[in-house]
Each structure stands twice: as structure tokens, then as C-alpha cells.
Amino acid sequence: MKEPQLIDLPKFADKRGSLSIIQELVNIPFVIERVYWIYDVPGGEIRGSHAFKEQQELIVALSGSFDVVLHDGEKEQVFSLNRSNKGVLVPKLYWRTIRNFSSNALAFVLASTRYSETDYIRDFDEFIKLRNQHE
Numbered sequence: 088m089k090e091p092q093l094i095d096l097p098k099f100a101d102k103r104g105s106l107s108i109i110q111e112l113v114n115i116p117f118v119i120e121r122v123y124w125i126y127d128v129p130g131g132e133i134r135g136s137h138a139f140k141e142q143q144e145l146i147v148a149l150s151g152s153f154d155v156v157l158h159d160g161e162k163e164q165v166f167s168l169n170r171s172n173k174g175v176l177v178p179k180l181y182w183r184t185i186r187n188f189s190s191n192a193l194a195f196v197l198a199s200t201r202y203s204e205t206d207y208i209r210d211f212d213e214f215i216k217l218r219n220q221h222e
Contacts, residue, residue, distance in 0.1 A: 089178035091157045091164060094145065098172040107172040109197065115145050115176065117199035124149070125185065125194040134185040134194070138208040140217065143199040146185070147174035151192030158182040160218040168194075180221060182214050 096107045096114055111119045125134050146155050152169035159181060166175040167187075177183055185194060200206060208214045 089143075091166070091178060091181060092176050093166060094174045094176050096147070096172045096174060105172070109145065109147075109174075115197065117143050119197050119199070120201050121198040123196050123198070125196070126192065128153075128188040128192060130188070130190075132188065134188075135183045136209075138182045138214045138217075139179050139200075140206050140208060141179050141200055142206055143179055144177040144183075145174045145197045146177060147171065147195045147197075149193040149195045151189040152187070153185055153189065153192050153194060154187045156184040156186060158184075160215050180214075180218050182208075182211060 094114060096109060099106045109115060111117065128134060146168065148168035149171050152167065155166045155168060155175045155177070157164045157166070157175075157177060168175065169189075188194075208217060
């Protein structure tokens, strides 16, 4: 099973500012089927708290900062994002929670699948059971 990883995105900087790019199957190992963003999160709120059966994601902090907490059923990893040229690659079957949003934080998410409620695992015990079946 694939492991989560921090991805360094290309950064092109000069006196006019910086530019970064994401290309499917180049910077990330999947074709982009959906793009969404999370913003205006009130202080102390948590987003996510679910896993996906098939979907992979790349999560980038386009503005502000937040933590992406990933759990594989045994251990937890925390990725603190605060740069627009770094993202976390989240493989399928990882429980993910996004927390500690700064004011004006903007979480940009590229997903490998279109939205499907049946792909979501919203119960942690069910997640553990499915995770154990795939190892």
C-alpha cells in the first residue's frame, strides 16, 4: 500500500513573484478528476475525519496554514502545510483530518475521482476493518 508523502512542487520565482505548477501524472501519480477547496473555516473547527476507498488526493495550502493528520490504522502522521509549493499526497485508505486552520487558510485539493458518497468511509471502526482487509 502506498505511503503518504510531502510533495515539493516546482517553484519559479523572480522579482515579479512566484509561480508553482501541478501536472497530473508528472507531479502527482493520478489523473485529476475533481478539484475543490476548503476555506472560511472558523477557529477550532476540524474538516475531513473520513477516509476514501479509492480516491487519492493532493492537498496544498494556497493561503495560510493548517495540519493534515493521516492515520493508517496503527500510527498517525501530521503534515503541517504553510507554503504554496508543498502538498501532501494522500493515498486511498488513510483516515484524514484537517485541523488548526489559520485565519484566511485556503486548502486546495486535487482528487483522483469524481465525487461519490459510496467512496467515503465515515466510521473509524469500518475504516480499520477495510484497511486490515487490504493489507
